[in-house]
Amino acid sequence: MTGGRRVLAAAALVAAAALHDSPRLQADGPDAQLSSRLQRIEGAFRGGDAGALRSCFASSGKVRVDLRDLTDGPASYGPGQLQVVFEQIFDGNRTREFAFRKQDVTVPSAGTAFAKGRWVRRGRTGGQETVDTLTFTLREENRDWRIHEILTSR
């Protein structure tokens, strides 16, 4: 089998282009409160606002996070700790684009939602853009949706 790597790389680029043209999440999406929460997450990433992002985390317990190349492996973080982590990430990276697509949001059971967001970022000192796909797991707590997990696809 030859050129498998090139095939995979080209496929990834095609997929990225395909995703870029997809419609974004609307406020009247699958669940209004869920959509509202997702929009706030989008706003926090776009604005590089770690404090705003903290308000989206689980109200108690820890949040499981694995951000490839940005954190040192998967781990569970306290909310204050995670806020500092994101402050440092946003210090070093400028968000060009962050968006959830409607078809990437799944509510498989009551109170649980999976949402995949596409994050295009570039280092503050320049260089190539990096595209990460972040999978968020949200749970409903007192009629509010909170982030319990953020994992990066490879």
Place this chain on the structure above:
Amino acid sequence: MVADAATRHRVALLPLLAAFLLTAAARRGPRAFVLLTAALVLADAGAHVHLWVERTQWSRRSEARLAGELRRLERKKSELVGLVQGAAKRVGALPETHGALAGDRGALDRLFATLEALHDDLPQRPALAVQALPLRTLAWSSRASDPTVLQGFVGDRPDVFILEGNVTTTLVGTAPILGAGGQVQGVATAALPVAVRRNIRTEYLRDFDLLAGGHPGVDIEYVDAQVGPQTPAFPPAPSGTVAREAVLRDSDGDPLAVVRATAPTSAQVQATLVATYRRMLSLLAVLAIVAWGATAARPGPGVRALLAAVGARTVLAWLGPPLPGPDSVLLSPDAYASAVLGPLLRSPMDLLLTVATVALAAMLLLSWSLRRPPLRPFPLALVAAAIAGYAAVAGAFAFVADTVANCALDAEAIPLVPRSPAHLLIQVSLVLVLAAAMMVVTACFALVARPATRRVARDAVAAAAVVALLAGWLRPPSLGVVPIACALALLTGGAVVGARREWWRRWLAARPIEAGAALAVLAVSALTLDLYPALVALEARNTRQQVERNYAPAVLRQAPWRQYVLREAERQIDAMNVLEEAPPGPTPPGVEELAFAVWSPTDLAAFGLSSAVEIQDPSGAVISRFALNLPPLPGPPRALPATDDWEEGTEMMTFASTEHMVRRARRRLAYHGQVHGGIQVDVGDDFWNLRFLRSNDPYSVLFRAPAQGAIRDRAVALIAYDALTREVVFSSASRPPVIDPAAVLARLDRGSGDAEERTSSWGLWTSLDIDDVPHHAYMFAGDRAVYALAFPAPTAGRFAADLLEAVSGLTLVALAVLLLLALVRTVLRRPRLSLPSITREVNRRFSLRLFVAFIAVAVVALVVLQVAVRNFVSDRLRREAAADALDRAAFAKKIVDDYAYYKQPETEGQKPVTDEALVWVASIIRNDLDLFERGRLLASSKRELYSSGLLAPRVSGPVYRSVVLEGQPSVLRSERIGDFSYDVVSVPAHLDTAEPGILSIPLALRQREVEAALEDLDRTMRLASVVFLALAAVVARSMARRISGPISDLTAATLRVAEGDLDTRVETTSQDELRRLVEAFNKMARDLDRQRRDLERSNRLAAWAEMARQVAHEVKNPLTPIQLSAEHLRRVWQDRSEDFAATLETCTQTILKQVRILRGMVTEFSAFARPPAPELESHDLASILAEVVEPYQSSLPLAVELSLDIAPGVPRVRADRRLLERGVVNLLENALQAVGERGWIRVALRADGGRRVVIEVRDSGPGVDPEIRDRIFEPFFSTKTSGSGLGLALVKKIAEDHGGGVALESGGREGTRAILWLPAETEARAAAF
């Protein structure tokens, strides 16, 4: 951070501030501070210049950087090419090669050994092989790859080329092996993986590219020899970047790779420089501040220290610490960070620096409070201190709770050997927090005055009641009962210490500073004792919260999660266009890796699901399969999927007696109307992808473990029970307990009648014994199952052992800090708290020296014992593991042999043993195994290790040699996968082939068990050592005191004897040499006492004899004239020769005169022997002297001058007037006698410093010889022919009775000066008081 720092750096505040400080301090500031500030200004100016140069010259420098990078790549290529080509040539030139090719078995055996030795010697350790023609691997080193890849590349001359796989890129060097006639008989190969792309970054494995070498901005496209010499093209470089490309070629000019080097952007270069300069400036700024704090004259030392600490902390928060490096975990928020104090708690290092500053401030507050007078009134001050103290300790423990909540590490684990630097920093910081709180509490209570009356109990109860109310009412919500109890214990300790401030001050003042340092180390132990229970309670609470809020929901959403990930994987695979290009020729290299190459970029791999990818060719044959933790399905090959769309479903996989549910998705792979094959994705229904579970599979760490140094979650066990059948459907524990799921469900229903409560807490906590260890278990129900999430519950014994280890660990850290401080002070030549001063202090005290010697011997013995025991146990465990592996291998061999025999008729033309069979055998012997036929992998229970390219599908060369060529019954060798090393036992297996097969059993699981056992042993021995050392310390102290006690007593007794106390005796209960020493001393003291008494008696007798002699001599003198006068009277009366009347008058006068002399002598004797008690009254000496001197002045001879000089302001004295007059008269009489008929006498009265009054009597007489001057005040000693010799002795006695003294100065013929001094009246009163 980098960009932000660059922004900050552009602001010229720092250099301006530094310049200002420099100017202000240039004249009066400490020299070190001025120099460092000047260096800071220069460094910052230099940084700005450097950055400007880089900005303006970026383009030109980029070209130079790129040229340098390309040269480096060319050199690296040449090095690697030279390596493989040279290795191939060396292999081809080996003398054993031709013999092996000719069929010489002995030569073949030697060839294997030589290849292995050569493989170990070569850098990068390429795989070496000798291929016979037609291509057949004859001999190889380590695990060489399949020779069929070389088909078409073997020629009659050496060559080097690249082979691209789906995962691995290999650089191959070949060298033909020519026969005697010049024909090619074989080929020698050297193969080196130069690039790996598994998308795995774990503790043991990571992708790499040897050419790029981790340099950023380097892209490489390898030229696959199977494709042809066309060089691939890179996509255009992003605008604004500078990039250069080059083609790397072999010596024949054939391309090997195309490289593109992209220069870092100007901003990236600037950021790198700024980061470097920032650290340098941070270091200089901190050193300057420290220099100012240590050497400035103003303000005072306390304020200076505080300002310096705050200033340094501010600089470090602004610029970042100079050490460690920016990639250190100590500076990363991944281990710990909190948003509570803004930029002050962004990492473990920040935590330590901030807490250390606070602790220093608390220490200064304590020092200040100890110097202040106490506050009054007492009750109010005590209550205020209690409130302030409670606020301090509650705040400290709330901070501890926040730290634990925002720390990804196991903060409660405080082993003797720190787990990591981040662990150590966080735990030391927590102790410092408590130390700061303790000092604040002590300062508060030190300011409280002692009560004037004995009402301490009442006021203490009032203060305690206030604190109890505060604790119950204002308890921080993050603190439970145990942390509050620890806080109150700290408060009580600080209150006790603060209330006894005077006692502590006297204790410390009476001891050297080294004792204070030792006390600080013990204080750390006490603080750890208080901290640890709180840490355990907080961690347990956090773990329970995490289990309830995070882990349990993650378990319950596994089913939808697997479905979601499967759907995402389908989309990702769709984008890959798998098999779009039909594979050319015979099976191309790396096809086995294709399934892994499809699996690894998907979410299946990213999220660690037990899953499999299977790829079929158009005929339906499986050409590539990769599975993580999913055994292969038994049964006949499946037909291709019918459609190009994904078909999803679930299937129950039955493997022997076990069943597994898998979620499956399949689709056909068709492109442009042509079917190229099919693909199938399976997702297992287990829970091993949950990161908080510890897998039993030792190889899971290769695919699922986080990167090295990454934070790990606290491990919990998960057990799932089928609610209907009670069976355990999943367990991460080896021996799950038996429970009744129905009973649990009933309890869950009963426990939550309210729906709201159910959603917030829909489980219940209970206790379970899992693997014979008590656990706290959270039970909850899901889809037809009951789950238990459990973590070990601390037992009393375990808690005590952990507590002991924590206290010992942090005490050792404190001791190490103390020794480091002493070392620094030794270098700085400080006289105290340095290594020499500590040594002196130890040497000064015999008991301490003994104690240290005992402990040192104990430590050495313990270390030797531990090393010996560990080595012994380790060897034994490893031998047992190897023996156990041999037993399993023998057992497995029997099963495999029998299986192959019985399966032979069914599998005619097929593999006799399949992966499924080995998976079954592995489940029986509880160990993985591999089977090799003619050196190639035939079957494996862990196929994923091969299909992911982690292992080549060929047995290790030395193993083949030992088992097949040399016929050894077993071989034990070490192998590696990345950084994961493990032992392998190999035995021959009976297959229907000419040569035996090889059955290999890797011992990874057993090794983990051995390592875990050794870790337990190490920990147990360390704890036992601590206990032993503590006992040894107690015994050592007792022994040292028993030995040194009598010696100290003897020393003290000797001093008393030297001072004259000969009644001193020493007692001892010892029965050994010490007793004999004590007895000898007592005997000596008794002898000295007896001798002194004898001497005193002799002296008294001598004194009596002398006195009697003097009395006889003095009395005899007047008696002679009395006798002569009486005889003369009688003679005249008898002879009537003279005028009797006149004679009677003369003789009577003589007799009366001598009688008066005798009477005066008796009076003097009587006055000396029994002087009257002085009647002290206040007198003005001037008037007394005037009265005494005046009569003498009128009766002196004309040539004798007597003067009286009285100085003004002479204080009064308390004296007996009569005695004082007599004393002065005696001095005058002596002076008159010395002067004779001509000379002068001067009497002076003066004050001596307001405390004494001095009377001087000087004369111009001949003086006193120095030889007799010392005896002049002895009784009965006289230089005159007349007199009692008691005059000056009487003066001395009178002076001493008044608290004064007398002295005589005489310079030979220069006259004599008699000095009589008395204490002034005020001094006399004070002395009497």
